[in-house]
Amino acid sequence: MRIVLLGVPGSGKGTQAKLMAEKYRVPQISTGDILRAAVADKTEVGKKVAAVMAAGDLVSDDIVIDAVTDRLRGPESRRGFVLDGFPRNIPQAQELDTRLGWMGRPVQLVLHLAVEEDVVIKRVTGRLTCANCGAIFNKFFSPPAKKGVCDQCGSKKLEHRDDDNAKTVRARLASYERDTSPLISYYRAQHKLRTIPASGGSDGIFGAICEVVDTEIRPLDKKVVVLQESKTQIRPPAERAEASGGSDGEPAKTVKKKAAGASDKQKKKKKVEKKPAAKKAAKKVTKKTVAKKKVAKKVTKKAAKKAAKKVTKKVTKKAASKKTVSKKKVVKTTQKKTAKKSPPAKAAKKKATKKTAKKTTKKSRVRR
Numbered sequence: 001m002r003i004v005l006l007g008v009p010g011s012g013k014g015t016q017a018k019l020m021a022e023k024y025r026v027p028q029i030s031t032g033d034i035l036r037a038a039v040a041d042k043t044e045v046g047k048k049v050a051a052v053m054a055a056g057d058l059v060s061d062d063i064v065i066d067a068v069t070d071r072l073r074g075p076e077s078r079r080g081f082v083l084d085g086f087p088r089n090i091p092q093a094q095e096l097d098t099r100l101g102w103m104g105r106p107v108q109l110v111l112h113l114a115v116e117e118d119v120v121i122k123r124v125t126g127r128l129t130c131a132n133c134g135a136i137f138n139k140f141f142s143p144p145a146k147k148g149v150c151d152q153c154g155s156k157k158l159e160h161r162d163d164d165n166a167k168t169v170r171a172r173l174a175s176y177e178r179d180t181s182p183l184i185s186y187y188r189a190q191h192k193l194r195t196i197p198a199s200g201g202s203d204g205i206f207g208a209i210c211e212v213v214d215t216e217i218r219p220l221d222k223k224v225v226v227l228q229e230s231k232t233q234i235r236p237p238a239e240r241a242e243a244s245g246g247s248d249g250e251p252a253k254t255v256k257k258k259a260a261g262a263s264d265k266q267k268k269k270k271k272v273e274k275k276p277a278a279k280k281a282a283k284k285v286t287k288k289t290v291a292k293k294k295v296a297k298k299v300t301k302k303a304a305k306k307a308a309k310k311v312t313k314k315v316t317k318k319a320a321s322k323k324t325v326s327k328k329k330v331v332k333t334t335q336k337k338t339a340k341k342s343p344p345a346k347a348a349k350k351k352a353t354k355k356t357a358k359k360t361t362k363k364s365r366v367r368r
Contacts, residue, residue: 001026001080001217002105004087006183007113009172010124012198012205015136016113017084019206024213027076030084034067035059056168058175061092069099083107089179090186108217110187111209113198117173124169131157142202 001024005013014030021028035053038046045067049059068086071077087093100106115123126139132155137144144151148158187193194216196208 001082001213002100002108003081003213003217004083004107004110004187005085005113006110006180006187006193007198008115008117008120008176008180009169010120010127011113011115012123012202013084013113015202016111016198016206016209017082018134018136019202020082020209020213023210024080024082026080026082027071028082028084029068029071029077029086031059031064031068031086031088032084034071035064038067053163056163056171056175058088058179061089061095064088065092065095065099068096072100072103072105087183090182093183093186107192109194109213110183110192111212112184112193112195113205114195115198119199120173121166121169124164125166127164128158128160130155131159 003020005017007013014032017028017030020026035046035049039050039053040046045063049063052059064086068083072081087096097106122140123138126141128137128139128144129135130137130150130153133150133153135150135152137151137158144158149156150158184193194212196205196212198205
């Protein structure tokens with residue numbers, strides 16, 4: 001589980017993050033704790049951060065992102081994490097998304113703890129932290145059972161942080177509205193934001209958080225349990241009787257007989273249940289065959305039409321060719337007839353010329 005807690009300073013992010021870390025066995029990654037540890041150790045980063053934290057301002061993004069990503073890459077964060085107080089603005093959120101994307105471990109949920117401003121001021125100004133175990137108490141809402149003594153470890157080192165005063169709280173609220181509140185719409189656009197009313201007691205708030213986490217991140221755990229129980233119920237009764245050796249003082253044989261009868265009844269029920277399923281399958285098969293027959297009929301009709309068109313084209317071509325052949329024959333016969341008729345005409349002409357020649361010869365002889 002990879003969760004980000006979002007809320008104004010004093011909304012209870014630290015308290016809820018610790019409760020979540022204990023229940024779900026994931027580390028609580030708080031930028032404030034990391035930076036305060038750096039200041040206590042007087043490291044180079046701690047020296048830079050000390051003055052900024054005393055004034056109630058925010059630390060630069062580069063320092064915070066590097067510190068957080070180093071923690072996220074550690075072996076403690078393999079099962080998940082709860083980010084408390086980070087990211088604080090949209091650039092940090094974008095950089096967090098890119099780095100977690102490189103790891104293949106994106107944020108799953110962002111829980112927004114909504115609180116009124118008056119309640120926030122009382123929570124911050126009355127906050128007490130145990131220096132030994134880190135337990136958090138409040139003078140107004142959840143004081144320790146014994147004044148000045150931690151309820152968990154019995155330590156008397158309950159400290160009030162220097163930056164937990166009214167001036168720094170109002171400065172933080174102003175910076176939150178300016179820089180951090182746009183993250184609500186940023187994560188809402190990713191469909192990861194869940195708003196939880198956090199003005200009541202810590203137990204009620206934690207119950208609401210657990211409901212959201214269990215329904216949206218860990219629903220598979222419940223399903224696996226149900227499957228395991230169903231598997232044990234599906235086990236044949238004869239095997240369960242053999243394993244238990246009979247129940248309620250009955251002998252094993254009678255238990256086996258009862259189990260066999262129960263198994264027969266179960267088989268009959270299964271057969272009865274299978275029949276409508278078989279009918280449905282048969283109906284599906286018949287529908288498919290009818291559809292295939294219709295498709296086959298359409299295909300055959302198309303093929304028959306194409307074949308008829310081809311036959312008609314061939315017949316027309318043959319008829320046209322026969323007509324042309326017959327025309328050619330007629331022309332040839334006419335030519336032959338004309339050729340046969342022409343010789344007698346020529347003979348007649350020759351006879352006529354001969355007759356005229358004879359007449360002329362006779363006339364010439366008479367004149368002489």
